[in-house]
Amino acid sequence: MKKILVTGGAGFLGSHLCEKLLAAGGDVLCVDNYFTGSKQNIAHLAANPYFELMRHDITFPLYVEVDQIYNLACPASPVHYQFDPVQTTKTSVHGAINMLGLAKRVKARILQASTSEVYGDPEVHPQPEDYLGRVNPIGPRSCYDEGKRCAETLFFDYHRQHKLEIKVARIFNTYGPRMHPNDGRVVSNFIMQALKNDDITLYGDGLQTRSFCYVDDLVAALVKLMDSAAAFTGPVNLGNPAEVSMRALAEKILALTGSKSKLAFKLLPQDDPKQRQPDITLARKELGWQPHTALDDGLKETIRYFRTLLN
Ligand code: NAD
Numbered sequence: 001m002k003k004i005l006v007t008g009g010a011g012f013l014g015s016h017l018c019e020k021l022l023a024a025g026g027d028v029l030c031v032d033n034y035f036t037g038s039k040q041n042i043a044h045l046a047a048n049p050y051f052e053l054m055r056h057d058i059t060f061p062l063y064v065e066v067d068q069i070y071n072l073a074c075p076a077s078p079v080h081y082q083f084d085p086v087q088t089t090k091t092s093v094h095g096a097i098n099m100l101g102l103a104k105r106v107k108a109r110i111l112q113a114s115t116s117e118v119y120g121d122p123e124v125h126p127q128p129e130d131y132l133g134r135v136n137p138i139g140p141r142s143c144y145d146e147g148k149r150c151a152e153t154l155f156f157d158y159h160r161q162h163k164l165e166i167k168v169a170r171i172f173n174t175y176g177p178r179m180h181p182n183d184g185r186v187v188s189n190f191i192m193q194a195l196k197n198d199d200i201t202l203y204g205d206g207l208q209t210r211s212f213c214y215v216d217d218l219v220a221a222l223v224k225l226m227d228s229a230a231a232f233t234g235p236v237n238l239g240n241p242a243e244v245s246m247r248a249l250a251e252k253i254l255a256l257t258g259s260k261s262k263l264a265f266k267l268l269p270q271d272d273p274k275q276r277q278p279d280i281t282l283a284r285k286e287l288g289w290q291p292h293t294a295l296d297d298g299l300k301e302t303i304r305y306f307r308t309l310l311n
């Protein structure tokens with residue numbers, strides 16, 4: 001049985017990943033400091049003898065014996081990662097050093113949950129992996145963007161210097177059940193606002209775009225990437241290329257929830273990327289992967305989940 005460490009396993013993506021790895025016969029160690037994750041996200045896994053939970057902050061060293069490491073620990077929503085920006089950088093950078101050191105000692109393969117934010121506010125559209133990005137190093141998003149960029153550097157240096165088997169996934173906006181209802185991300189905000197008939201907060205003119213991937217599709221890609229040929233390191237874009245403006249997203253959520261909410265235009269946050277769409281040619285070729293869930297179907301599942309939180 002493969003012993004698999006998932007850092008950030010009590011978070012949104014991590015909890016779905018733990019579920020999938022257990023279902024595939026893995027022996028899963030979930031490590032989390034519960035900064036944004038919760039025990040509720042993984043409570044349904046607790047009875048499984050092959051699931052183990054450890055409270056630990058990855059900015060401190062960790063000594064365990066495992067075969068694979070998925071490094072997901074890091075707050076992902078702008079509200080959460082800007083709450084304590086120094087800790088965000090520490091989690092990405094010191095956390096990566098600790099997890100890479102662990103991987104080196106136990107000769108484990110290690111996957112990094114990187115992000116489309118490494119492209120910043122891009123001038124190239126859609127974004128291929130060889131686009132080097134346009135990131136502000138000193139703005140409010142920099143703790144996350146530059147932290148993740150530095151983590152990628154560390155992964156590739158460990159690979160070149162210590163021959164570590166690495167996998168780098170550049171994840172684009174992903175949504176689904178178990179997103180934090182107050183994380184300030186657009187999908188959770190709009191659905192919670194719509195279900196409560198509160199104003200829908202559209203930042204700027206709402207014409208900025210994102211491309212949303214449903215969580216099941218994304219987690220399937222992470223596992224395929226981890227299990228891909230050793231020579232394939234990435235970075236590889238993982239996301240759904242179907243692009244939508246925030247205004248169109250708001251209108252879709254209003255229609256799907258039957259809400260009476262009105263659109264309320266608010267100031268656009270600093271450095272908010274104007275457009276984002278993954279070029280997934282590489283993932284299609286190397287992993288034989290592409291997302292299958294249409295935005296309407298994924299939103300219906302997500303709305304169903306958020307309704308249960310309000311009941
Ligand atoms: P999340 O906030 O739900 O999960 C992150 C988890 O990491 C939480 O459980 C949190 O408690 C834990 N954590 C944070 N700092 C930690 C630390 N120092 N030590 C141990 N645990 C810590 O976010 P998510 O959406 O599930 O994102 C998971 C990963 O995927 C993150 O690394 C994020 O950057 C990356 N990612 C996510 C998206 C997305 O759209 N969801 C997009 C790009 C990248």
Ligand code: UDP
Nearest residue numbers: 078184185186187189201202203208246272
């Ligand atoms: N956004 C919005 N209203 C909200 C929350 C977010 O209009 O209540 C916009 C935000 O300005 C950005 C997009 O939605 O343009 C996606 O924001 P999110 O925080 O989900 O993720 P990002 O891709 O910016 O990290």
